[in-house]
Amino acid sequence: MARSLLRHPLVFVTLAFCADASAEEARQWLDKMNRAVEDLNYQGTFVHVLEGTAETLKIIHRNADGRSGERIESLDGVGREIIRQDNEVQCILPDRRVVLLEERKDISPLVSSLPGYTDEIEPHYALRLLSTARVANRAVQMLEIKPRDEFRYGYMLWLDRDTAMPLKSQLIDDQGVIVEQILFTDIDLHSAIPAEAIVATIDTTGFTTLRPPESSSLAADIPWRAAAVPGGFKLSVATQSQIAGSQYPVEHLVYSDGLATVSVFIEDPHTKSEVSEGFSKMGSTNAFSLTLRGRKVTAVGEVPRQTVRTIASSLVTE
Amino acid sequence: MTEQISDQTSAFIDDELPDEESAFLLRRFERDADARGRAIRYTLIGAALRDELSPDHMLLRRRIALAITGAAPPAQRAPSRWRSRWVRPLLGVGIAASVAVASIVGLRALNDARVGSGNPGAASSSLPLQTRAADGPPSYVVPQEVADAPAVAPAVRLTNYIVHHSEYASRLSRTSVRSNVVGAAELLPVTQQEQQERQQPLPQPPPAFKRGTPPE
Numbered sequence: 001m002a003r004s005l006l007r008h009p010l011v012f013v014t015l016a017f018c019a020d021a022s023a024e025e026a027r028q029w030l031d032k033m034n035r036a037v038e039d040l041n042y043q044g045t046f047v048h049v050l051e052g053t054a055e056t057l058k059i060i061h062r063n064a065d066g067r068s069g070e071r072i073e074s075l076d077g078v079g080r081e082i083i084r085q086d087n088e089v090q091c092i093l094p095d096r097r098v099v100l101l102e103e104r105k106d107i108s109p110l111v112s113s114l115p116g117y118t119d120e121i122e123p124h125y126a127l128r129l130l131s132t133a134r135v136a137n138r139a140v141q142m143l144e145i146k147p148r149d150e151f152r153y154g155y156m157l158w159l160d161r162d163t164a165m166p167l168k169s170q171l172i173d174d175q176g177v178i179v180e181q182i183l184f185t186d187i188d189l190h191s192a193i194p195a196e197a198i199v200a201t202i203d204t205t206g207f208t209t210l211r212p213p214e215s216s217s218l219a220a221d222i223p224w225r226a227a228a229v230p231g232g233f234k235l236s237v238a239t240q241s242q243i244a245g246s247q248y249p250v251e252h253l254v255y256s257d258g259l260a261t262v263s264v265f266i267e268d269p270h271t272k273s274e275v276s277e278g279f280s281k282m283g284s285t286n287a288f289s290l291t292l293r294g295r296k297v298t299a300v301g302e303v304p305r306q307t308v309r310t311i312a313s314s315l316v317t318e
Numbered sequence: 319m320t321e322q323i324s325d326q327t328s329a330f331i332d333d334e335l336p337d338e339e340s341a342f343l344l345r346r347f348e349r350d351a352d353a354r355g356r357a358i359r360y361t362l363i364g365a366a367l368r369d370e371l372s373p374d375h376m377l378l379r380r381r382i383a384l385a386i387t388g389a390a391p392p393a394q395r396a397p398s399r400w401r402s403r404w405v406r407p408l409l410g411v412g413i414a415a416s417v418a419v420a421s422i423v424g425l426r427a428l429n430d431a432r433v434g435s436g437n438p439g440a441a442s443s444s445l446p447l448q449t450r451a452a453d454g455p456p457s458y459v460v461p462q463e464v465a466d467a468p469a470v471a472p473a474v475r476l477t478n479y480i481v482h483h484s485e486y487a488s489r490l491s492r493t494s495v496r497s498n499v500v501g502a503a504e505l506l507p508v509t510q511q512e513q514q515e516r517q518q519p520l521p522q523p524p525p526a527f528k529r530g531t532p533p534e
Contacts, residue, residue, distance in 0.1 A: 030490075037489045048497045055501040059493070072493075072500050080500040082481070091481050091499060093474070100478055104485060155490065171494065182494060210474065237486060244478055254486045261491065263483040274475045283498025285480055298476070300483050302491045 026127035029143055032164035033157070039063050040163060043197070044136075044187030045075070050180040050283055062193035069198040085198050092202045099204050100244045101211040121258040124148050124232040133158060135167040136184045145259065150174040151230035151307045152260045163189055171284055173304060180284040212242030222251050224266050228314035230307060232257035246271055255311060262301035262311055269294050279305055288312045 043060040056075040062068065069085040078095040084104055091100040121127075130142035140158040147154045158168035167187065171180040222238040237254035248268035255262045275298050280287045288308040289298040292315055299312035335343065477499060484495040 034489045037493070046493075046497075048501045055497075057497055057501055072496050074500045076501075082496050082500050089481060089485065091477070093477065096474060098474055100474070100481060102478070102481055102485070157490075166490075169490075169494070180494060182497065210478070241482065243475075243482065245474060252482070256486075256488065259488055259490055261483070261487045263479065263486060265479050265482075275479075280476065282476065282480055283494075283501065285483075285495055285498045287476060287479070298479060300476075300479050302487065302495060 022129050023122065023127050026129050026143055026145075029129065029141060029159055029164060030127070033159055033166055036160075036164045037061075037166070038068055040165060040189060041191060041193045042165065042187055042189045043191065043193060044184050046182055046184045046187075048180070048182055048283075056185075060193060060197045062195070062198055064195070069195070071198050071200075073201065079202065081200060081202055083198060083200055090200060092200060092204060092207070094202060094207075097207045099207050099209045101209060102244055103212060103242070121232070124152065124257055125154075125259065132161065136187055138162075138167060138187075140167055147174065149230065150304060151310070152257060152303055153179060155259070160189070165189060171302070210245035212244050213247055222253065223317045224251060224253060224264075224315055225318055226253065226255065226264065226311045226314045227316045229255055229311055230257070233260075233262065233311075236261075260301060260303045260307075262299055262303055262308060264297065264299045264312060264315065266315070267296040267298075271296070279309070281305075293317070 041062055043058070045056060045058050048055050048057055057072055058075055059070065059072050061070045067086075069083075071081065071083045073079070073081040078093075080094065081090075081092045083090045083092075087104050089100075089102040089104050091102070092098075093100070124147065126144075126146045126148065128144045128146075130144055133140050133142055135158045139161040141161055141164075143155075143157040143159055145155040145157070154172040154174075156170040156172060157166050159165065160167055165187070166182075168183045169181070170178050173179050222240065224238075225235065233255040234257070235253060236256045237252065239252050240249040241252045243250045243265075246267075248271050250268065250271075251266040253264040253266075255264070275287075275289045275296060277289050277291065280289070285300055285302055286305045286308050287298060287300040288305065289296060290312060291297070297312050297315050299308040301308055480495060480499055484492055484499070487495045
């Protein structure tokens with residue numbers, strides 16, 4: 001009966017239309033989430049779980065007059081902190097007694113060239129709305145994002161029904177294993193956040209501060225390109241960047257498929273690099289480093305290991 | 319929390335810690351707000367992972383506070399051999415610990431969780447994304463804290479690259495990338511498997527791959 005129904009052209013067209021409508025609605029949820037994480041004021045506590053460890057972190061995000069600031073601090077472990085405010089990113093590493101200062105990039109027009117959640121991601125991810133549920137005492141809409149190959153991770157998202165803020169998210173590899181989970185245990189989405197909340201809480205007296213050198217002339221043309229990139233990854237940014245603690249600028253390429261991003265850093269030949277060759281990772285962020293033509297090349301991204309290796313290993317000069 | 323305290327807590331949860339040491343551990347929790355705070359956070363983690371924070375996510379905190387002051391619900395009462403001079407605080411911590419145990423079971427289930435079977439993470443699979451429950455009886459293990467992990471302090475340069483990269487990451491991924499920097503203060507050494515992988519040829523690129531001039 002069901003089979004004969006499916007053979008009916010009208011039923012087939014209706015089902016196809018419903019699938020398209022679901023994907024379109026899923027994209028709209030993604031777009032709404034994209035705005036929510038940046039535009040809303042919120043503070044909360046979330047649990048970050050990966051590889052058998054769980055850590056509690058606190059996040060405070062403030063948006064005032066279109067300018068956002070954010071502080072993320074670890075409530076366990078070594079108590080690191082990241083503060084993004086105005087044009088600066090400050091990363092405090094008490095375990096190393098180091099403060100890293102970086103120029104904040106997402107207010108520059110460079111980032112606007114990153115792909116959005118358009119139908120361009122469809123060939124590489126399948127989007128599907130699932131059921132509703134509750135997280136942190138709030139109604140959520142579940143959204144599944146499955147990769148169509150092994151070069152990117154999938155996501156399961158629990159988005160707040162009112163604001164689309166992700167209250168729970170899972171990063172899932174191609175074998176279906178949950179690589180990482182982020183889960184809010186409490187969140188306040190509507191409070192006004194004072195500017196004083198986005199300041200460092202760690203006393204950095206005696207810490208070494210590493211900051212980028214004073215702006216020097218940076219090359220406009222970057223000759224390096226990855227010769228082999230997984231489908232859907234496009235070159236979004238090619239620039240020279242000043243890196244804290246290094247007197248030489250680093251060439252920086254950014255490849256993105258709209259959801260996942262891979263950065264490739266090519267160090268100046270005069271730099272004495274401290275990044276070891278081969279694979280490394282920090283949490284769920286994978287890195288692969290090798291030496292090409294006397295340059296240390298390091299690719300990092302929230303993608304599987306083979307993706308950073310493939311991209312880094314294929315680097316050529318044009 | 320030191321490794322010794324973790325071991326003691328684990329033994330305490332298993333009801334294998336001698337009375338004298340149990341009393342010592344309780345006194346530690348009484349005077350060490352940090353350790354007590356961690357214990358409460360563990361309960362939150364477990365409750366959150368088991369979706370038990372709703373409808374009233376503060377209920378757990380209130381229950382623990384109530385238990386520590388001596389008004390534990392009957393179902394949570396400790397075995398009779400614990401009815402000693404420290405039974406009241408022990409009972410309170412015991413409840414907190416039992417929730418922490420549930421957290422660990424939850425964590426374990428989460429870390430073992432797979433979606434379906436075979437290659438279900440790929441979009442071709444029709445299986446819904448679901449985590450499976452832990453099989454078999456629960457094993458009581460105190461969670462390994464990041465500070466206790468045999469971590470290799472990450473190279474500052476790599477940390478710097480990842481901080482730099484986070485500015486370009488999609489908004490979906492930014493919190494994750496930054497959490498990796500702030501929370502997972504470990505740079506995992508290259509494993510034997512990864513060494514072997516490195517010797518293998520690169521994965522066969524799918525048709526969508528772009529090919530340029532190979533590197534010299």
